[in-house]
Amino acid sequence: MTAPATAAEARRAPARSAARLPLTLAVLTLALLAAAVAGLALGPVRIPPGEVLDIVVRGERLGAYASIVWDVRMPRVLLAVLVGAGLALTGTVLQALVRNPLADPFLMGASSGASSGAVLVIVLGIGTGALGAVALPAAAFAGSMAALVTVYALARRGGSMTTGRLVLAGVAVQYILQAFTSLVLVVAAEAEHVRQVMFWTLGGLGGARWDELAVPALVLVAGTAVLLALARPLDLLLAGEEGAHTLGLDPGRFRAWAFVLVSLVVGVLVAYSGAIGFVGLMVPHAARMVVGAAHRRLLPVAALGGAVFLLLADLVARTAAAPEEIPVGVVTALVGGPFFLWLLRRSRRTEEIA
Amino acid sequence: MTAVDAGERTGAAALTATGVRYAIGGRTVLDGVDVSAAPGETVGLVGPNGSGKTTFLRCVYGTVRPSAGRVELDGVDAAGLTVRQRARRIAVVAQDAGVAAGLTVREVTAMGRGPHKRFWEQDGPDDLRRVERALTEVDAGHLADRAFTELSGGERQRVLIARALVQDPGLLALDEPTNHLDVRHQLEILSLVRRLGTTNVLVLHDLNLAAAYCDRLHVLDGGRVVASGTPAEVVTAGLLAEVYGVPARVEPHPVTGAPHVLYLPLP
Numbered sequence: 208m209t210a211p212a213t214a215a216e217a218r219r220a221p222a223r224s225a226a227r228l229p230l231t232l233a234v235l236t237l238a239l240l241a242a243a244v245a246g247l248a249l250g251p252v253r254i255p256p257g258e259v260l261d262i263v264v265r266g267e268r269l270g271a272y273a274s275i276v277w278d279v280r281m282p283r284v285l286l287a288v289l290v291g292a293g294l295a296l297t298g299t300v301l302q303a304l305v306r307n308p309l310a311d312p313f314l315m316g317a318s319s320g321a322s323s324g325a326v327l328v329i330v331l332g333i334g335t336g337a338l339g340a341v342a343l344p345a346a347a348f349a350g351s352m353a354a355l356v357t358v359y360a361l362a363r364r365g366g367s368m369t370t371g372r373l374v375l376a377g378v379a380v381q382y383i384l385q386a387f388t389s390l391v392l393v394v395a396a397e398a399e400h401v402r403q404v405m406f407w408t409l410g411g412l413g414g415a416r417w418d419e420l421a422v423p424a425l426v427l428v429a430g431t432a433v434l435l436a437l438a439r440p441l442d443l444l445l446a447g448e449e450g451a452h453t454l455g456l457d458p459g460r461f462r463a464w465a466f467v468l469v470s471l472v473v474g475v476l477v478a479y480s481g482a483i484g485f486v487g488l489m490v491p492h493a494a495r496m497v498v499g500a501a502h503r504r505l506l507p508v509a510a511l512g513g514a515v516f517l518l519l520a521d522l523v524a525r526t527a528a529a530p531e532e533i534p535v536g537v538v539t540a541l542v543g544g545p546f547f548l549w550l551l552r553r554s555r556r557t558e559e560i561a
Numbered sequence: 562m563t564a565v566d567a568g569e570r571t572g573a574a575a576l577t578a579t580g581v582r583y584a585i586g587g588r589t590v591l592d593g594v595d596v597s598a599a600p601g602e603t604v605g606l607v608g609p610n611g612s613g614k615t616t617f618l619r620c621v622y623g624t625v626r627p628s629a630g631r632v633e634l635d636g637v638d639a640a641g642l643t644v645r646q647r648a649r650r651i652a653v654v655a656q657d658a659g660v661a662a663g664l665t666v667r668e669v670t671a672m673g674r675g676p677h678k679r680f681w682e683q684d685g686p687d688d689l690r691r692v693e694r695a696l697t698e699v700d701a702g703h704l705a706d707r708a709f710t711e712l713s714g715g716e717r718q719r720v721l722i723a724r725a726l727v728q729d730p731g732l733l734a735l736d737e738p739t740n741h742l743d744v745r746h747q748l749e750i751l752s753l754v755r756r757l758g759t760t761n762v763l764v765l766h767d768l769n770l771a772a773a774y775c776d777r778l779h780v781l782d783g784g785r786v787v788a789s790g791t792p793a794e795v796v797t798a799g800l801l802a803e804v805y806g807v808p809a810r811v812e813p814h815p816v817t818g819a820p821h822v823l824y825l826p827l828p
Contacts, residue, residue, distance in 0.1 A: 306661070320768065342611055382709070436681035437680065437681075439675060439678065439679045439680050439681070439682070440675075442664075442668070442672060442790075443672055443675050445660055445661040445664065446658070446660055446669075446672060447659060447660075449624050449655060450655065450658055450659075450660070451622070452624050452644060452648075453622055453623075453624065453648060453651070453653040453655070454643040454672050454673065454675045454676060454728070455647075455648030455649070455675045455676025455677075456644065456645075456675060456680075457644040460626055495663055499663045499664065499665070499668075500661060500663025500664050501663075501664055501665075501668050502598065503683070529565070
C-alpha cells in the first residue's frame with residue numbers, strides 16, 4: 208500500500224475529485240455566465256459589460272445596444288451553449304460506449320454524416336419551409352446514425368475499439384462524407400457554395416436566429432435529460448463487455464439504443480451549427496481529469512464545460528480576425544488537434560481509458 | 562472483520578447443470594458436463610488447461626449459451642432469465658477483470674447494485690449501506706475512497722468480491738480468484754469466500770487449495786467431467802496420473818486432514 212507515486216497520479220485520484228464536484232460545477236457556472244456576457248459584449252460594436260448586464264437583467268428591448276444584444280448576439284450565444292453542451296455530452300457517452308478515449312462525434316463520422324444528410328435535403332429542395340423544419344434534422348439524424356454504425360462496424364473488436372482501427376475508420380468515413388458534401392454543393396451550383404461547404408464541414412454559429420432555436424433547444428434538453436439518466440449503465444460499461452453483462456446490463460442492446468440517441472442529438476445539433484470537431488473529444492477528458500470517470504459526476508461537468516468551451520471558441524472565431532469570421536471548427540481544431548495528438552501518443556503507452 | 566449478516570441476503574441457491582455441451586467452430590469445448598452445487602456448498606472445478614472449466618463457468622453465468630443441456634438455478638432454467646434477472650442471482654468474479662481508471666473503490670463496488678435498480682435510479686441510503694458493509698466484510702473498508710486502479714492484486718480481488726456481494730446473489734461464480742496472488746492472499750481470499758454463506762462455484766488451478774477449501778470437486782478433462790466427489794474421493798495419485806499425466810503421491814495433510822498432493826519429478 209503506497210501513496211500515489213507521482214503528482215499526476217495524485218491529481219487523478221478520484222476520491223478528491225468526488226469532493227470537487229460542487230466546486231467544479233460552481234466554477235463552471237460562473238465561467239459560463241462570464242463567457243456569455245463576453246459573448247454578448249464583444250463584436251464589431253463593443254458594448255460595456257455593465258451595459259450588457261443592464262440590458263439582460265432589466266429586459267431592455269429598446270435602443271441600438273439592446274437590439275444587438277437581444278437580436279444578434281443572444282441567439283448565437285444560446286446556440287453555442289446548446290451545441291457545446293450537446294457535443295461534449297455525446298462525446299462523453301461515445302467514449303464510454305466504444306470504450307475508447309479517442310471517440311468523439313466528429314472523429315467517428317457522426318457530424319460529417321449529419322452534414323451530408325442535411326446538404327442532400329437542402330439541394331433536393333425539401334430543406335425549406337414547414338417540411339424543412341422536420342426534413343433537415345431528420346436527414347441529419349439519419350446521416351449521423353449511418354456514419355456512426357459504419358465506423359463502429361469497421362472498428363469494433365468485441366465491443367471495444369482499438370485506437371488504430373477507430374482512428375482509421377473514423378477518418379476515412381469522415382473524409383468520404385466531407386467530400387460527398389462538397390461535391391453535392393458544388394454540383395448543385397448552390398449560391399455561395401464555398402461558404403456553404405465551409406459551414407457544413409467546419410461549422411459555424413453565425414446563422415443563429417431566435418425562430419430556429421426551439422428545435423435544437425428542445426432536442427438538447429430532452430437528450431441531455433436522457434443522457435444524464437444513463438450514468439448507471441455507462442458506468443457498468445467501464446467494467447468491460449463481460450463485466451457489464453454479469454452486472455445486469457446487456458451491452459449490445461444498450462449500445463444500440465444509445466447510438467440512436469447520440470445520433471439524434473448530434474444530427475439535430477449539426478443541422479443548425481455544421482460539423483464542429485474536437486469539442487466532444489477534449490471536454491470529456493478535461494472533465495474526467497477533474498471529477499473522475501463516474502458518469503453521475505462526469506456528464507454534468509462535461510455538459511457545462513462544453514458550453515463554456517464552444518462559447519469561448521466562437522468568441523475567438525468572430526473577433527480574432529474581425530471583420531472576417533473564422534469558421535468556429537477551425538478554432539476548435541487548432542486547439543483540439545494537438546490535444547488529440549497528445550492523447551494518441553499517450554494511449555500508445557497505456558491503451559486504456561484514462 | 563465483521564460476521565456475515567445473512568439477514569438481508571437472499572438464500573444461497575442450488576445449481577444443477579445437466580448435459581451442458583458447447584461447440585464452437587466445429588470444436589467441442591464441453592461435451593455433456595454435469596455439475597451440481599447444493600445451497601451453501603463450495604464446489605471446485607479443477608482440470609488441466611483447456612479442459613473447459615472457464616467455458617463451463619461462463620455457461621453458468623450466461624455470457625456463453627450452451628448448445629445443449631440445461632443450467633438450473635433453484636430448479637429454474639437459467640436460459641429463460643433476462644440479463645438483469647440472472648445478475649440478481651449469480652455474481653461473478655472473473656479472471657483478470659479490469660475496470661477503467663478514474664473510479665473509486667466505493668464506485669466500483671456500487672456497480673453491484675446495477676441489477677437491482679432501474680437504469681435511471683440513483684443509489685439510495687440502503688444501497689450505500691450495503692456497499693459499506695460489503696467492503697467491511699472483505700476487509701476493504703479503509704480502501705473505499707482510493708482509486709481502484711491503484712490497488713494491489715489482492716486488494717482488487719477483495720473489492721471485486723465485495724462488488725459481487727452487493728449484488729446479493731444466491732450463487733457466486735469465481736474464475737481462478739487466486740490467480741497472481743501471493744500465498745497469504747490466496748488463503749485469505751478462499752477463506753473469505755467460504756465465510757460468505759453463498760453457494761460458490763470456483764475454478765481453481767491449485768489442487769491443494771481446491772482440496773483444502775472446497776466441499777466437493779468436479780474434475781474436467783477434454784470437456785467432460787471425469788471425477789466428482791469430496792476432495793478425499795477425487796484427489797488421488799491415480800487421477801493425477803490419468804488427467805494431468807504427472808506422478809504424485811497424495812497424503813492427508815498432517816494438520817487439516819485434507820488430501821495433499823506431493824508432486825514427484827517427471828520420469
